[in-house]
Amino acid sequence: MTDVINQLKAKFNSVALLTEEHEKAKYVNDWSGKIAGKAIAVIRPQNIMEVSEIMKIAFDTATPVVPQSGNTSVAGGSVPNTKGDAIILSLERMNKIREISPSAMTATVEAGCILETLHQKVEEQDLFFPLNFGAKGSCMIGGNLATNAGGQNVVRYGNTRDLCLGIEAVTSDGKIMNLLSGLRKDNTGYDLRDLYIGSEGTLGIITAATFKLFHLPTERATTFAVVPDIKNALSLLNHAQSETGGAVEAFELIPDVFLQLVKKHAPQYVIPFKNIPPLCVLIEISGTTHKKGLTNNDETAPINTTLENILEFGFEKGFVLDAVVATSESQRRQMWDMREGALDVITTAGTRIGFDISLPLDKIQNFVEEMKLNTESIISGLQMCHMGHLGDGNLHYSIFPPENNVDSLLKNAAQIKSVVYDSIEKYGGSFSAEHGIGSNKLSAMAKYKDPVALEIMKAIKNTLDPKNIMNPGKLIP
Amino acid sequence: MTDVINQLKAKFNSVALLTEEHEKAKYVNDWSGKIAGKAIAVIRPQNIMEVSEIMKIAFDTATPVVPQSGNTSVAGGSVPNTKGDAIILSLERMNKIREISPSAMTATVEAGCILETLHQKVEEQDLFFPLNFGAKGSCMIGGNLATNAGGQNVVRYGNTRDLCLGIEAVTSDGKIMNLLSGLRKDNTGYDLRDLYIGSEGTLGIITAATFKLFHLPTERATTFAVVPDIKNALSLLNHAQSETGGAVEAFELIPDVFLQLVKKHAPQYVIPFKNIPPLCVLIEISGTTHKKGLTNNDETAPINTTLENILEFGFEKGFVLDAVVATSESQRRQMWDMREGALDVITTAGTRIGFDISLPLDKIQNFVEEMKLNTESIISGLQMCHMGHLGDGNLHYSIFPPENNVDSLLKNAAQIKSVVYDSIEKYGGSFSAEHGIGSNKLSAMAKYKDPVALEIMKAIKNTLDPKNIMNPGKLIP
Numbered sequence: 040m041t042d043v044i045n046q047l048k049a050k051f052n053s054v055a056l057l058t059e060e061h062e063k064a065k066y067v068n069d070w071s072g073k074i075a076g077k078a079i080a081v082i083r084p085q086n087i088m089e090v091s092e093i094m095k096i097a098f099d100t101a102t103p104v105v106p107q108s109g110n111t112s113v114a115g116g117s118v119p120n121t122k123g124d125a126i127i128l129s130l131e132r133m134n135k136i137r138e139i140s141p142s143a144m145t146a147t148v149e150a151g152c153i154l155e156t157l158h159q160k161v162e163e164q165d166l167f168f169p170l171n172f173g174a175k176g177s178c179m180i181g182g183n184l185a186t187n188a189g190g191q192n193v194v195r196y197g198n199t200r201d202l203c204l205g206i207e208a209v210t211s212d213g214k215i216m217n218l219l220s221g222l223r224k225d226n227t228g229y230d231l232r233d234l235y236i237g238s239e240g241t242l243g244i245i246t247a248a249t250f251k252l253f254h255l256p257t258e259r260a261t262t263f264a265v266v267p268d269i270k271n272a273l274s275l276l277n278h279a280q281s282e283t284g285g286a287v288e289a290f291e292l293i294p295d296v297f298l299q300l301v302k303k304h305a306p307q308y309v310i311p312f313k314n315i316p317p318l319c320v321l322i323e324i325s326g327t328t329h330k331k332g333l334t335n336n337d338e339t340a341p342i343n344t345t346l347e348n349i350l351e352f353g354f355e356k357g358f359v360l361d362a363v364v365a366t367s368e369s370q371r372r373q374m375w376d377m378r379e380g381a382l383d384v385i386t387t388a389g390t391r392i393g394f395d396i397s398l399p400l401d402k403i404q405n406f407v408e409e410m411k412l413n414t415e416s417i418i419s420g421l422q423m424c425h426m427g428h429l430g431d432g433n434l435h436y437s438i439f440p441p442e443n444n445v446d447s448l449l450k451n452a453a454q455i456k457s458v459v460y461d462s463i464e465k466y467g468g469s470f471s472a473e474h475g476i477g478s479n480k481l482s483a484m485a486k487y488k489d490p491v492a493l494e495i496m497k498a499i500k501n502t503l504d505p506k507n508i509m510n511p512g513k514l515i516p
Numbered sequence: 517m518t519d520v521i522n523q524l525k526a527k528f529n530s531v532a533l534l535t536e537e538h539e540k541a542k543y544v545n546d547w548s549g550k551i552a553g554k555a556i557a558v559i560r561p562q563n564i565m566e567v568s569e570i571m572k573i574a575f576d577t578a579t580p581v582v583p584q585s586g587n588t589s590v591a592g593g594s595v596p597n598t599k600g601d602a603i604i605l606s607l608e609r610m611n612k613i614r615e616i617s618p619s620a621m622t623a624t625v626e627a628g629c630i631l632e633t634l635h636q637k638v639e640e641q642d643l644f645f646p647l648n649f650g651a652k653g654s655c656m657i658g659g660n661l662a663t664n665a666g667g668q669n670v671v672r673y674g675n676t677r678d679l680c681l682g683i684e685a686v687t688s689d690g691k692i693m694n695l696l697s698g699l700r701k702d703n704t705g706y707d708l709r710d711l712y713i714g715s716e717g718t719l720g721i722i723t724a725a726t727f728k729l730f731h732l733p734t735e736r737a738t739t740f741a742v743v744p745d746i747k748n749a750l751s752l753l754n755h756a757q758s759e760t761g762g763a764v765e766a767f768e769l770i771p772d773v774f775l776q777l778v779k780k781h782a783p784q785y786v787i788p789f790k791n792i793p794p795l796c797v798l799i800e801i802s803g804t805t806h807k808k809g810l811t812n813n814d815e816t817a818p819i820n821t822t823l824e825n826i827l828e829f830g831f832e833k834g835f836v837l838d839a840v841v842a843t844s845e846s847q848r849r850q851m852w853d854m855r856e857g858a859l860d861v862i863t864t865a866g867t868r869i870g871f872d873i874s875l876p877l878d879k880i881q882n883f884v885e886e887m888k889l890n891t892e893s894i895i896s897g898l899q900m901c902h903m904g905h906l907g908d909g910n911l912h913y914s915i916f917p918p919e920n921n922v923d924s925l926l927k928n929a930a931q932i933k934s935v936v937y938d939s940i941e942k943y944g945g946s947f948s949a950e951h952g953i954g955s956n957k958l959s960a961m962a963k964y965k966d967p968v969a970l971e972i973m974k975a976i977k978n979t980l981d982p983k984n985i986m987n988p989g990k991l992i993p
Contacts, residue, residue, distance in 0.1 A: 142750060142878040189701050198701060200710075201678065216968040221876035223908035224666050224675060225946040226714055227965055228953065228991060229973045233677075233710040237703055254758045273619060281731045281804045284763050327758045399698035401619040431700035469702040476705065488704055491693040495980065496706045502979045503972065514705060 043100040043126065047082055050092060055132075057081040066127045069118045070111045071386070074478070077123035078105070083132045087207060087215060087246045093128060094244070095213035103511050104128050106240035108150050108181030111174040113382075113395075114477025116239045116513050117182060125511075130181045133246060136160050145204060145221040147249045150181025167255040169196040169288075173379040184245045187237035189473030191289045191378070194276075194430025196253070198473070200236045205249045208235050211242070211504040221249050234499070239475050240510040242503045256325035259288070260346035261371040264353070264362040265316040269404040272320050272429060275358040279349050283324050290430030291321040291378055296439070297385070297426050301377060304387045308377035311363040320429060321378055322346075323371075381426060385437055390445045391424075392452055394436040396463050397472035403432060406466055413458045414438065418447045421455075433472040460487060476514045485516035520577040520603065524559055527569060532609075534558040543604045546595045547588045548863070551955070554600035555582070560609045564684060564692060564723045570605060571721070572690035580988050581605050583717035585627050585658030588651040590859075590872075591954025593716045593990050594659060602988075607658045610723060613637050622681060622698040624726045627658025644732040646673040646765075650856040661722045664714035666950030668766045668855070671753075671907025673730070675950070677713045682726045685712050688719070688981040698726050711976070716952050717987040719980045733802035736765070737823035738848045741830070741839040742793040746881040749797050749906060752835040756826050760801050767907030768798040768855055773916070774862070774903050778854060781864045785854035788840040797906060798855055799823075800848075858903060862914055867922045868901075869929055871913040873940050874949035880909060883943055890935045891915065895924045898932075910949040937964060953991045962993035 047056050057063055058080045066081045068074070079102070084090045097104045103125035107117045119125040134151035141164050148157055155175045161168050170183060172190030182188070184206065189198045196202060205220030218232050235245055266272040272292065279287050298315045301308050312319075326342045346364060353359030365371035385391065398406050407425050414421050420441030427434035438455060440448035448455070460470050460483055470483045484493070493516075500507075500515050524533050534540055535557045543558045545551070556579070561567045574581045580602035584594045596602040611628035618641050625634055632652045638645050647660060649667030659665070661683065666675045673679060682697030695709050712722055743749040749769065756764050775792045778785050789796075803819045823841060830836030842848035862868065875883055884902050891898050897918030904911035915932060917925035925932070937947050937960055947960045961970070970993075977984075977992050 140876070140878055142754070143876045144754075145876070187703050187707075189703075193701060197678075200707065201674075210968065210972070214968045214971075216972065217966050218969060220944065220946075222874050222944075222946050222949070223877075224670060224874045224905075224910045224949040226664050226666075226950055226952045227946055227948045227961060228714075228969065229719075229976060230664075230677070230707070230710045230714055231969055231972055233707045237705075237707055242706075253762070254754075277619070277621075277731075284761060284802070284804050285730070286761050325761070327761050397699045397701045399617070399620045399622070400700075401617055428701075433701045467696075467698060469697075469699050469704055471704045472699070472701040473703055475703045484704065489694050491687065491691045492695055492705065492708055494691075495687070495693065495708055498979045499706060499976060502975045 043096060043102045044080060046096045046100070047080065047093070051082060055083050055085070057083070066107060066110065066129060067118060069115060071113065074115045074118055076119035077121050078119045078125050078127045079123065081127040081129055083129045085132045087209065090128070090209045090244055090246055091213045091215050094209050094211065097126065097508055098212040098506060101506050101508060102126055103508050105510050106130065106181070106185065106244045108179035109153065109174070109177050111178040112182065112186065112475070112477055114474045114479045116186065116475055116477030116510070120478070120512055128244065130246065131179065137247065139164060139166070140221065141166060143221050144252045145249050146252055147219060147247060148180055149247045150179060150184070150245055152180045154178050154180060154183060161252055162255055165255045166252040168202070168250060168252055170199060170202060173382055180248065181245060184236050184248055185239050186475040189428070189431070189433060191291060191428055193428060193433070194290050195285065195288050200233055202250050203232065203236060203248050204251060206232050206235055206245050207247045209244045209246060211506065211509045219247060219249050237475070239477065239514045241500060241514050242509060254327045256288070256327055258326045258342040259323055259371065260342040261321070261323045261365040261374055262346060262350065262362050263311045263374055264320050264322060264350060265312070265360040266318050266320055266358065267360060268318065269407060269429070271358045272318070273400055274356070275320070275353050276430060278352060278358070279322065279324060282349050283345060286324050286326065287322065287430060288325045289321065289323040290428070292425065292427045292429040292434070293319040293321055293378070294425050296422050296424040297381065300384050300388045305380060305384045308380060309373045311374070312361070316361065321374055385424070388439065390440060390448060392438045392448065392455055394434070394459055395472050395474040396436055396459070396468055396470060397431070397433045398463070398466050398468035400432050402466040402468065403429070403434070406462055406468070409462055410459060413462065414455055417451050417454055417458065420444070421448070478513055481516045484514070520573060520579045521557060523573045523577070524557065524570070528559060532560050532562070534560070543584060543587065543606060544595060546592060548590065551592045551595055553596035554598050555596045555602050555604045556600065558604045558606055560606045562609050564686065567605070567686045567721055567723055568690045568692050571686050571688065574603065574985055575689040575983060578983050578985060579603055580985050582987050583607065583658070583662065583721045585656035586630065586651070586654050588655040589659065589663065589952070589954055591951045591956045593663065593952055593954030593987070597955070597989055605721065607656065607723065614724065616641060616643070617698065618643060620698050621729045622726050623729055624696060624724060625657055626724045627656060627661070627722055629657045631655050631657060631660060638729055639732055642732045643729040645679070645727060645729055647676055647679055650859055657725065658722060661713050661725055662715065662717050663952040666905070666908070666910060668768060668905055670905060670910070671767050672762065672765050677710055679727050680709065680713060680725050681728060683709050683712060683722050684724045686721045686723060688983065688986050696724060696726050714952070716954065716991045718977060718991045719986060731804045733765070733804055735803045735819040736800055736848065737819040738798070738800045738842040738851055739823060739827065739839050740788045740851060741797050741799060741827060742789070742837040743795055743797055743835065744837060745795065746884060746906070748835045750877055751833070752797070752830050753907060755829060755835070756799065756801060759826050760822060763801050763803060764799065764907060765802045766798065766800040767905070769902065769904045769906040769911070770796040770798055770855070771902050773899050773901040774858065777861050777865045782857060782861045785857060786850045788851070789838070793838065798851055862901065865916065867917060867925060869915045869925065869932055871911070871936055872949050872951040873913055873936070873945055873947060874908070874910045875940070875943050875945035877909050879943040879945065880906070880911070883939055883945070886939055887936060890939065891932055894928050894931055894935065897921070898925070955990055958993040961991070
């Protein structure tokens, strides 16, 4: 321990190297406040050469390294364990946007850049980086890459992996791998880019990436629509996709249980219906054509008309029971503020068992119905909140205790989790859709992941991190 | 050798196991007729259990295995070398489409299924699988996955990797890994799916995959447009993307050299201009809304009007000099037949040096100009054909000899290749955009691939294929 600190001190000043407890506090504790780890030091390099130097020291001294950027992980992936033998390598000072190319429609950005900063910078050039979710103001690109972050626009643009064209990374022994690339096609060997993306810092450290950009939508139409059930919601989704040529930006499932929590705990958000309906979807569609009078298409229906036509068709077919369309940007913002504040609302509501699961779209309705029945047989009166990104099959499923009976939930937590995960497995779903494994889901990983895949992951981990210093105890059980 | 044959004979009949020279002929020779390998036998399993049994035998006897599906590789990846110690594992009898789910918009299909068969089957259900290129009538899904095949619709839908949600595969020692999945989000560990996709059969054998499907475009507008240069063509592309909300299905670059070859060698194709213009693009845009009178959008401009508006804007800005818009499906088909027959036309034209390269979009113009100058200094009068998928930066660049001087090209081939590859490297491009490495590009791989990436690839190969029996001598130099 002294050895690694001495070697780091010889190369880095006290801005880069933090060793005091009060300096380390914000890095060793996770976002939720539930996980508190320990670290020898926090080291904050400014460029890839420094990352390489740090990793060489860590490799030589066999010191565990926990890579961290925004530290907004909800799976415990970005904080060290309590052993206290690790250093935290924070990428927050590597936060440059190196290049934005409007003609190539790409941006190259460092791991410590805050997601929302990238949004703003590309939007200044009428471009759009679609990765988006509640933590955008504090999460950083490095963590987005490490966890293959998803969010609300995946239905149209895919996850972080789908948006990334190339990366640069440092290996566990400090070698620099340059796979930064603005190429849309490149078949020169194994897909190491995608192997590092989503590896949660267990194979090496991604220091920068080149991303695809898109044309900034110049018009958006947004609605809160009441639907009879999930099956009908999916019919509405398919119709909307077909009618817009795939321009559905978001398709979010919002159940009554969530709206009741909003009413109780977050009155700052506006629920657009007098009475809380049993099930809603928040839909956004977009267009890029109505700008700057470039063409003579003025006779084309504006995007709100397209949305209204979709909803009207939905009414006729029974997919939709009621709907409120945002008529101004501020009304649209209200709808999204509530959606983006969901994790805070749900956290405020108190004790719960939370899941981050995904299912094939045609299995979601069955799953939700089955869960109600199966958990009811364990404890009566559980509140199920099947909030989620319906467009991509991802539910942030929460189970709240019966009123005034938190203990019953805690006592039966293991059994409830098993019931949920077993059902997920039966329907070909995933026990970790977008938050990753971190330290929280290691037991599910051991139990539910295909055993041959797990064996191969372990073999790759051993090969690329032979001293097991890269974020040890995360992702791999 | 006798050992492996005896073990295979004990388990497989003479329909599955081919050992006679005349039976093996079509499997040991590649598509171009230029590469002729040798094999002990061809084994044609019918299901994944049989693939697993074969791999266990191969592993025990340390027999090299060359996986093969449609055998349309242009990089030598699907045929054995001339040692004669390998077996070819042909997936052609594993050709089932296991499931098409219109509600989940997915298809699960085996490796031996011909790409065009999948097209036809999903189109029967008004769905669309966008992977498309000239070889579609004979290439198979397994090879598409092994090479991460690209083609003409990548600009909108991405490569094979982008279209694939999950795979099942057999490891070098015969274990079965089930990562088949219809999930849009699944962050449970390392991305083994994408590691196997594009690994050219060197890590294991992909036996089936689940793919994303899309709504079948119900209207398409297609044009041959004359452009002043590549830079203006890209301005046209960006405008078309913006005006259609990203509905550009294809954006193909077609230079005069190619059209002259068509005139000379392939009079069956229709060139839509009286005089051959210096540079054209073949553009296709699509829509899904105008179908079955579902909505009252009849006043919306049909897709041809959208295309005409785009071209008109291009005329005004000088992006476009002339254009022919297809007015019927047969005229559209004529345009595509010529594009899809390009490899045949170019092959018929005789000796050439062919490249499959990609560049960042904003570097293509510079590269093409530089190549003309730099190769001219080696031999005068070379004919450069920079055909390609401009929308995704992929050029199928061919260099033909000066008239009546084939020898000069052959004599200077190494130097010409170096000039091209060095320039590609300078501009951050790729020496193998979509065809893969196979056996043809091993020396470029050794010279131009990032050395740390190459080292990691070799380590992964050694870990997952410890006896080096999976398509040895391919991809990894």
